[in-house]
Structures are given as structure tokens and as C-alpha cells.
Amino acid sequence: xxxxxxxxxxxxxxxxxxxxxxxxxxxxxxxxxxxxxxxxxxxxxxxxxxxxxxxxxxxxxxxxxxxxxxxxxxxxxxxxxxxxxxxxxxxxxxxxxxxxxxxxxxxxxxxxxxxxxxxxxxxxxxxxxxxxxxxxxxxxxxxxxxxxxxxxxxxxxxxxxxxxxxxxxxxxxxxxxxxxxxxxxxxxxxxxxxxxxxxxxxxxxxxxxxxxxxxxxxxxxxxxxxxxxxxxxxxxxxxxxxxxxxxxxxxxxxxxxxxxxxxxxxxxxxxxxxxxxxxxxxxxxxxxxxxxxxxxxxxxxxxxxxxxxxxxxxxxxxxxxxxxx
Amino acid sequence: xxxxxxxxxxxxxxxxxxxxxxxxxxxxxxxxxxxxxxxxxxxxxxxxxxxxxxxxxxxxxxxxxxxxxxxxxxxxxxxxxxxxxxxxxxxxxxxxxxxxxxxxxxxxxxxxxxxxxxxxxxxxxxxxxxxxxxxxxxxxxxxxxxxxxxxxxxxxxxxxxxxxxxxxxxxxxxxxxxxxxxxxxxxxxxxxxxxxxxxxxxxxxxxxxxxxxxxxxxxxxxxxxxxxxxxxxxxxxxxxxxxxxxxxxxxxxxxxxxxxxxxxxxxxxxxxxxxxxxxxxxxxxxxxxxxxxxxxxxxxxxxxxxxxxxxxxxxxxxxxxxxxxxxxxxxxxxx
Amino acid sequence: xxxxxxxxxxxxxxxxxxxxxxxxxxxxxxxxxxxxxxxxxxxxxxxxxxxxxxxxxxxxxxxxxxxxxxxxxxxxxxxxxxxxxxxxxxxxxxxxxxxxxxxxxxxxxxxxxxxxxxxxxxxxxxxxxxxxxxxxxxxxxxxxxxxxxxxxxxxxxxxxxxxxxxxxxxxxxxxxxxxxxxxxxxxxxxxxxxxxxxxxxxxxxxxxxxxxxxxxxxxxxxxxxxxxxxxxxxxxxxxxxxxxxxxxxxxxxxxxxxxxxxxxxxxxxxxxxxxxxxxxxxxxxxxxxxxxxxxxxxxxxxxxxxx
Numbered sequence: 010x011x012x013x014x015x016x017x018x019x020x021x022x023x024x025x026x027x028x029x030x031x032x033x034x035x036x037x038x039x040x041x042x043x044x045x046x047x048x049x050x051x052x053x054x055x056x057x058x059x060x061x062x063x064x065x066x067x068x069x070x071x072x073x074x075x076x077x078x079x080x081x082x083x084x085x086x087x088x089x090x091x092x093x094x095x096x097x098x099x100x101x102x103x104x105x106x107x108x109x110x111x112x113x114x115x116x117x118x119x120x121x122x123x124x125x126x127x128x129x130x131x132x133x134x135x136x137x138x139x140x141x142x143x144x145x146x147x148x149x150x151x152x153x154x155x156x157x158x159x160x161x162x163x164x165x166x167x168x169x170x171x172x173x174x175x176x177x178x179x180x181x182x183x184x185x186x187x188x189x190x191x192x193x194x195x196x197x198x199x200x201x202x203x204x205x206x207x208x209x210x211x212x213x214x215x216x217x218x219x220x221x222x223x224x225x226x227x228x229x230x231x232x233x234x235x236x237x238x239x240x241x242x243x244x245x246x247x248x249x250x251x252x253x254x255x256x257x258x259x260x261x262x263x264x265x266x267x268x269x270x271x272x273x274x275x276x277x278x279x280x281x282x283x284x285x286x287x288x289x290x291x292x293x294x295x296x297x298x299x300x301x302x303x304x305x306x307x308x309x310x311x312x313x314x315x316x317x318x319x320x321x322x323x324x325x326x327x328x329x330x331x332x333x334x
Numbered sequence: 335x336x337x338x339x340x341x342x343x344x345x346x347x348x349x350x351x352x353x354x355x356x357x358x359x360x361x362x363x364x365x366x367x368x369x370x371x372x373x374x375x376x377x378x379x380x381x382x383x384x385x386x387x388x389x390x391x392x393x394x395x396x397x398x399x400x401x402x403x404x405x406x407x408x409x410x411x412x413x414x415x416x417x418x419x420x421x422x423x424x425x426x427x428x429x430x431x432x433x434x435x436x437x438x439x440x441x442x443x444x445x446x447x448x449x450x451x452x453x454x455x456x457x458x459x460x461x462x463x464x465x466x467x468x469x470x471x472x473x474x475x476x477x478x479x480x481x482x483x484x485x486x487x488x489x490x491x492x493x494x495x496x497x498x499x500x501x502x503x504x505x506x507x508x509x510x511x512x513x514x515x516x517x518x519x520x521x522x523x524x525x526x527x528x529x530x531x532x533x534x535x536x537x538x539x540x541x542x543x544x545x546x547x548x549x550x551x552x553x554x555x556x557x558x559x560x561x562x563x564x565x566x567x568x569x570x571x572x573x574x575x576x577x578x579x580x581x582x583x584x585x586x587x588x589x590x591x592x593x594x595x596x597x598x599x600x601x602x603x604x605x606x607x608x609x610x611x612x613x614x615x616x617x618x619x620x621x622x623x624x625x626x627x628x629x630x631x632x633x634x635x636x637x638x639x640x641x642x643x644x645x646x647x648x649x650x651x652x653x654x655x656x657x658x659x660x661x662x663x664x665x666x667x668x669x
Numbered sequence: 670x671x672x673x674x675x676x677x678x679x680x681x682x683x684x685x686x687x688x689x690x691x692x693x694x695x696x697x698x699x700x701x702x703x704x705x706x707x708x709x710x711x712x713x714x715x716x717x718x719x720x721x722x723x724x725x726x727x728x729x730x731x732x733x734x735x736x737x738x739x740x741x742x743x744x745x746x747x748x749x750x751x752x753x754x755x756x757x758x759x760x761x762x763x764x765x766x767x768x769x770x771x772x773x774x775x776x777x778x779x780x781x782x783x784x785x786x787x788x789x790x791x792x793x794x795x796x797x798x799x800x801x802x803x804x805x806x807x808x809x810x811x812x813x814x815x816x817x818x819x820x821x822x823x824x825x826x827x828x829x830x831x832x833x834x835x836x837x838x839x840x841x842x843x844x845x846x847x848x849x850x851x852x853x854x855x856x857x858x859x860x861x862x863x864x865x866x867x868x869x870x871x872x873x874x875x876x877x878x879x880x881x882x883x884x885x886x887x888x889x890x891x892x893x894x895x896x897x898x899x900x901x902x903x904x905x906x907x908x909x910x911x912x913x914x915x916x917x918x919x920x921x922x923x924x925x926x927x928x929x930x931x932x933x934x935x936x937x938x939x940x941x942x943x944x945x946x947x948x949x950x951x952x953x954x955x956x957x958x959x960x961x962x963x964x965x966x967x968x969x970x971x972x973x974x975x976x
Binding site: 074076100103104107108110111112115116117118119120129130133134177180184 | 865868
């Protein structure tokens with residue numbers, strides 16, 4: 010399988026709010042949203058980017074689609090650094106790489122009919138008008154909205170959340186992309202509707218041979234949709250491997266805590282205390298060495314001095330922890 | 335001992351487009367010292383119900399029927415003055431966004447002390463001590479009493495809101511979606527706070543959420559709401575393992591189980607009915623794969639399936655058969 | 670943003686003319702029900718508009734010609750009569766005709782000024798808000814400067830330097846009044862810029878220009894209309910003030926001109942209400958109409974669908 014996306018030491022720092030004292034001292038504090046990511050995604054894979062808020066997963070999604078430029082490091086798509094794409098190459102990239110948004114109620118221009126919203130990518134890609142109808146029909150059928158006519162003349166406010174998200178997905182698929190990033194695509198939908206969208210996404214991935222990245226904080230959903238899970242914490246990858254393995258046998262202390270923290274819809278579940286100290290925001294500044302060390306119950310001296318590199322601990326599995334050396 | 339018994343509560347909203355039948359046939363019992371989870375999706379009426387219990391509702395909301403027995407009093411019949419006495423001392427409320435409980439311009443400790451002094455009648459010294467005690471109970475560092483709300487993280491604010499709620503040692507605490515906005519690790523920690531309070535103080539909790547896994551983790555009893563009505567209620571383990579109402583059956587299958595085997599999730603196609611003009615019969619019939627003509631008839635009530643376990647469905651007697659069918663994805667597939 | 674309800678038109682075809690007109694009339698009728706104030710505003714505009722267009726036909730005399738009666742005497746200060754609906758001025762001019770022609774100049778100034786202000790303000794707001802950076806800083810500083818200059822004195826100064834003319838008002842407004850619109854549009858654009866569907870447009874490959882004009886601009890147009898509506902009244906009021914103070918044009922009749930004339934002729938102390946009350950009322954009506962229309966713009970342009 011060919012590598013489609015490759016991230017090398019990817020970093021994205023944002024300027025943080027400056028206090029008066031910082032200004033006096035000429036300092037510009039930064040938020041290290043993404044702090045050195047290394048990963049590869051093979052063509053056809055279905056990868057989940059999992060983490061809590063502030064871990065950098067959303068920023069990574071936007072970096073992968075070149076919606077924001079990296080501070081350091083590089084992201085390659087199909088072998089080419091996306092930061093260097095321009096002109097025709099960039100236009101081509103925008104056709105083959107798409108994004109599905111978190112908020113279906115806002116992802117479509119409220120003044121456009123569904124028809125117009127679906128046509129937008131086709132117009133931008135300069136596809137012949139004659140082909141539009143057919144492409145729209147195919148895309149809508151993929152998302153299980155086969156009666157296209159029922160939707161085309163309507164406006165977003167007339168559709169339910171589930172229907173809207175399907176339309177957003179159809180719009181993302183209409184140019185037959187190779188790579189789709191979905192950012193929390195069901196978090197704003199009712200639970201009974203989520204399953205429908207998730208099933209459609211699984212189906213579409215299989216049918217179209219897409220390479221998909223699914224960003225979420227919900228471990229159970231990621232495990233349901235994705236065959237591979239990358240766990241992020243404070244801008245770094247802490248664990249990476251097949252979803253089933255990561256859930257059943259987590260290697261990194263953070264992943265262990267995460268797995269245990271997720272409640273399940275069964276009464277007989279563990280109420281044991283989590284193997285983790287404190288909350289995320291007790292962390293004022295990114296710790297030196299391992300970013301997780303001040304919440305890790307197993308931290309020792311080396312964790313403060315040295316950042317653990319992400320390394321392969323078994324075929325297809327990586328983790329960044331000194332305990333695993 | 336039952337702390338609260340809500341019977342056939344009806345709440346309507348008077349809007350310029352007509353009457354919205356937000357809550358109908360809402361019945362639930364909260365036994366002493368237990369956590370009752372109210373689960374349902376957006377628009378099912380759970381928040382309306384919660385606010386009706388403490389009678390802090392929108393201006394255009396009216397309780398048009400039913401009773402809410404708290405001790406020997408009917409909360410529906412009490413005057414505003416009388417119910418004010420009960421608010422916070424006997425029944426406390428944690429609204430959906432914890433920030434709503436906390437005034438951003440005052441220190442958190444000061445807000446706690448204010449409640450203790452004004453409504454609890456404690457003197458300042460005792461109030462300060464009690465505030466520290468409360469923070470300790472919810473797992474917050476006493477030093478943080480001097481901070482302002484914006485200095486607290488989401489999880490900490492939620493804990494502070496809980497501390498505020500239990501300040502006067504109420505019998506009942508109603509928490510509206512207390513963990514929805516929190517990350518999963520913090521969520522777990524906050525849910526553990528609720529459990530520990532239940533154990534230490536014997537306080538009863540009504541926990542409102544859309545997440546059945548949260549219910550499974552915390553609640554002794556569960557009440558399932560759909561389109562403004564209670565469709566099923568009972569002990570959590572019974573309702574989750576042997577649901578009697580098709581909606582509950584579907585809902586259980588709609589949540590992925592991280593520890594489970596990863597079977598296919600089941601979507602429930604369609605959307606809830608418009609509450610301006612709801613159907614007279616079963617409100618779920620439109621989306622129910624087992625609906626029959628009798629389901630559209632009026633007069634559907636909650637019936638007992640087993641001791642303490644009730645559901646409102648015309649086909650209750652066939653619940654076991656329906657349940658096994660509900661396990662198949664095809665059952666829920668529509669053309 | 671308000672619910673848009675144009676059914677059927679997807680931009681690929683145009684419905685026939687008659688259907689469009691019919692729909693417009695139907696909407697106006699239902700407007701009376703939904704927002705009577707907005708309807709009143711629209712009605713006032715429409716009436717004044719008709720008067721302005723047909724001024725030549727509706728006026729009985731030339732507004733500036735000094736008239737003489739059958740006996741050759743100056744037809745000055747005449748009371749209401751069938752020849753002179755509102756009597757004559759102290760110099761023998763027909764007041765009614767002045768009022769009618771004044772409507773025309775009022776509306777010309779009002780609408781021109783409104784268009785100019787809205788155009789400049791909207792363009793500035795769009796560019797400033799969407800692109801940010803240096804151009805935003807520069808434009809907003811310009812706005813601050815423009816807002817710092819007192820309006821009426823500026824117009825007076827302008828009138829002193831340039832020839833007294835109606836267009837001084839338009840020029841002054843073009844220079845000084847756009848910031849209010851500009852700032853509000855800019856903040857709207859800043860919000861819109863972050864909306865998901867704008868990001869979606871970027872992801873699907875839309876160019877910056879396309880995003881600005883196809884996605885962002887239509888969502889702020891209603892706001893432009895609001896400020897345009899208010900600007901009409903503002904312009905007319907300003908013109909009246911300038912003329913009243915004697916800095917206005919002397920070759921065209923406006924309501925302000927009439928008021929000045931009446932004032933100088935001591936019409937108030939002489940109780941010649943028929944001279945100064947009509948123009949005063951007209952000014953009030955137009956300004957108030959502008960206010961009503963701006964408040965009800967949502968109902969006029971984007972009526973809610975009643976299922």
C-alpha cells in the first residue's frame with residue numbers, strides 16, 4: 010500500500026494572550042497546539058485521531074488540509090509537501106482532499122439551496138454543467154438520500170440535522186476525493202441519528218476506497234468506525250495502532266486511563282479510580298520532557314529530563330513512553 | 335421512602351404559533367438516596383421536566399396538570415413564596431452550563447458563603463468552614479475558594495456548582511446534563527463525585543443526560559423520555575438488559591460499547607413529532623418498526639411490566655419477541 | 670440570519686415577469702399584517718417617489734417663478750385657494766409647487782447619498798473584515814478620522830469653498846458618514862469569516878474573491894439596506910439644515926430652502942402655517958419612514974414562511 014499522507018515533526022504554535030509583564034519582557038508565550046507529530050497514513054486506511062480537548066487533533070486536521078500553515082515540520086500528500094503546492098497542483102489537491110465538518114447546521118450557506126451547495130465544488134473544479142446532475146445523483150445515493158429532487162430545492166433550515174450532515178458528506182464526496190477528514194462529524198447530532206451517519210461513513214469508506222481520518226474525542230465511536238487509532242495528548246502522538254489492540258491492550262498510561270474512563274451502556278462496569286492524576290487544565294504550561302508526566306502515576310526521573318520518542322513497540326504499533334523501553 | 339413522586343405531569347408552552355405540548359404523562363419516582371437518570375434526546379422534555387420540579391421555568395411555560403409530591407406537599411399547588419423556601423434547602427438544581435451557577439465577578443468561595451449565610455442561617459465563621467468542607471467533598475482544593483470562576487477549568491466549575499448545590503444539605507439534587515461538555519476523563523471524575531455524595535450524604539439525585547452510558551455508570555433507576563413523554567422507567571439494569579419499549583430498545587443499540595464486541599449500531603430513522611400538534615396515540619409510532627394501527631389510538635398509559643418497571647406500549651405483552659427482533663439491524667431499516 | 674423563502678428559483682432560470690410582480694404585490698399586502706410600521710414606511714416612500722417622478726405633472730406652477738395676479742400686482746402671501754393649494758410665499762411663488770418639486774430634490778439627494786454611503790461603507794467593511802492585516806488597520810484609522818470630524822460644520826465649510834449646491838451634501842456624506850456602515854459591516858464579516866460554510870467554501874476550492882462576493886456579501890446585504898435606509902433620511906435632514914442655514918443651493922427648490930424662506934419672511938410670527946408646516950412634515954415623514962423601513966427590513970425582504 011502506498012503512503013498517502015506523511016507528517017514529519019509537524020508543529021503548529023499559536024500566539025497566546027500576552028499579559029503586561031510578558032510585553033514588558035518582550036516575551037510572546039505560545040500555545041503549542043501541535044508539538045512534533047510523526048505519522049504516516051497509507052492509502053485506503055481509516056484512521057481515528059483521538060484525544061481530549063486541547064490535544065491538537067482539530068489543528069492537525071486543518072494542517073492536513075492546508076487550511077493553516079505549519080510553524081515547523083512538513084506534511085506530504087502523495088509524496089509532495091503540501092505547503093509548496095500552488096496553482097494547478099493546489100487546485101487539484103483541493104479536489105482530492107475534503108473535509109466533513111462538526112456542525113451540520115452551519116456547514117452549508119443558509120442562503121443557498123441544497124442544489125447550489127452541492128454544485129459549488131463542481132463549479133470550482135470547472136466540471137461541465139452536463140455532468141453536474143449525474144454526479145449529484147451519485148453522491149446523494151451514496152449517503153442514502155436517493156430522492157435527490159426532494160432535497161435540491163430546499164434550504165438548510167428545512168432539513169434535520171441527520172439529513173444536513175448527509176448532504177455535507179455528499180458535498181465532500183461529489184468530486185470523488187481520495188482523502189477525507191471528518192472533524193467530530195456526529196457530535197452535534199442526536200444519538201439515534203448518529204448511528205445512521207456512522208454506518209454511512211463506514212460504507213462509503215469501503216465502497217470508494219477512501220483514505221479517511223476521523224477526528225473525535227469519543228473513543229467508542231472511533232473504535233466503531235476506524236481500523237486504526239492514533240491517540241494524541243497535548244500536541245503529541247502517545248499511541249498508535251490497530252483500534253482493537255489499542256482498546257484491549259493499551260500501552261501508554263494515558264491511553265490506559267482513557268480506556269477506563271469511557272462509560273459503557275452496561276450496568277456491570279468498573280468504578281475503580283482512574284490511573285491518572287488531576288485534570289487537564291491543572292496543567293498550566295506544557296511540562297518539560299514527557300508532556301504527560303505530571304498526570305502520570307508512573308512517572309520517574311527520566312520523564313522530566315527526556316521526551317520519550319514515538320517508537321515501534323510491536324509490528325504496526327507505536328507508543329511514546331519511557332516505561333516501554 | 336420516596337423523596338419525590340411526579341405523577342402525570344403536563345407542561346405546556348404558550349407560543350404565538352400555538353401551544354407546545356412539551357411534557358405529557360411524565361411520571362417518575364425518586365427513592366431516598368438513589369440516583370435516577372432521565373435519558374432522552376433533544377426536545378424530549380427532560381430539561382422542561384427538571385425545571386418544572388423546582389418551578390423555575392420560561393415565562394410562557396405552564397404546568398397544566400399532574401402532581402409532584404415532595405414529602406406531603408404537592409409542588410404544583412404551592413405558591414411562589416412557599417416554593418422559594420424549598421428551593422435550595424430541600425431541592426437544588428445544577429443547570430446545564432455550570433457557568434450559569436457561578437457569578438463571574440465574585441470569588442467562588444464568597445458565593446458559597448453567601449448561600450450558607452443568607453439561606454442557611456450560618457454565621458460567617460461557620461460558613462467559611464462549611465465551604466471548605468463542601469469543597470473537600472467534591473474533591474476541590476480548599477485554597478481554590480479564593481479564585482474566580484474563570485480561573486477554574488470546566489470540570490472544576492462543575493464541581494463547584496455541585497458544592498453550591500449541596501451546600502444546604504438538600505434531600506434532592508437535580509443535575510441537568512452535568513457532564514456533557516466535559517472531556518471523558520474529567521467526566522468520569524465528576525460522575526464519581528456524584529456517586530460519592532450519594533454514598534456519604536444519602537442525597538437523592540436526578541441526573542439528566544442524553545448518554546445512556548452515563549446512566550449505566552451512575553444511576554440506580556432510569557426514566558426514558560421521548561417527545562415529552564415518559565415511555566419507560568425502572569431499575570437501570572432491568573431497563574438496559576430487558577427494555578420493554580421499542581424506543582429504549584433502539585436507544586440501547588445506538589450507543590457503541592467500547593468494551594463490547596463492536597456490533598453494528600442501529601440508527602432510528604426519522605425525527606420526533608412536532609409538539610405543536612402531537613399525535614394523540616403513541617408519539618413514537620411514526621418511527622417504530624413494530625407500530626400497528628392500535629398504536630395511533632388515544633389512551634396510552636404507563637403499565638407495569640415487572641415490579642418497579644413500567645412502560646407505555648400497546649405491545650407490552652410481546653416485549654420479549656420484539657426485543658430479539660430489535661437486535662437485528664434489518665428491523666430498523668426502512669425503504 | 671432570517672429564513673429565506675424564495676421557493677423554486679435556484680438561480681438557473683428566471684420566473685416570468687408577471688409572476689414576479691404578482692408575488693411582490695402579495696408580499697406587500699401581507700406586510701401590512703406582519704409589520705404595519707414597515708408598511709407605513711414603504712407606503713410613504715412610494716408616495717413620495719411617485720410625487721418626485723411626476724413632479725412636473727403634479728405641480729401647478731413653476732416653483733421659482735414669481736407670479737403676478739390678473740391685475741398685475743405681485744401675488745404675494747396669498748392664502749389657500751383653488752389656484753394656489755397652499756398659498757404663495759411672500760415673494761409670490763406657489764408654495765404647493767415648491768413642495769412638490771422639493772420632493773424631487775429631497776429624494777434625489779437622499780437616494781444618491783444613501784447609495785454612495787452604502788457602497789463605500791460596504792466595500793470598506795468587506796475588504797477590511799475579510800482580509801484584515803494592514804489594510805484593515807489603515808481603513809479603520811480612516812474611519813476614526815472621518816468620525817472625529819463634526820458633520821454639519823464640515824458641510825458648511827465645504828459649501829463655503831465650493832459653490833453652494835445640493836451635491837455638497839452628497840460629497841460630505843460620502844466622506845464622513847460611511848464609517849458607521851463600514852464598522853458594522855466589518856464586524857459582521859469578521860463573524861461570517863469564521864462560519865463553517867465559509868471554511869467549507871475554502872476547502873472545496875473557492876477563490877478568495879468568490880468567497881467574498883458569493884458567500885459573505887449576500888449575508889451582509891440586508892445590513893447594508895438598513896444603513897442605506899437610515900442614510901436617506903439623514904441626507905434629507907442634512908440638506909434641509911444646510912439650506913435653512915443659508916448654505917444651500919439657490920437655484921433649486923428644496924424643503925430646507927422653503928423653510929429658510931419662510932423663516933426669513935417671519936412666517937412663524939405671522940402665523941403663515943401653510944408655508945412652513947408642510948415642508949416640515951414632509952421632512953419628518955421621510956426620516957421616520959426611513960427608520961421604520963430599516964427596522965422592518967427583515968420582514969420586507971425576507972418574510973418568514975408560514976407553513
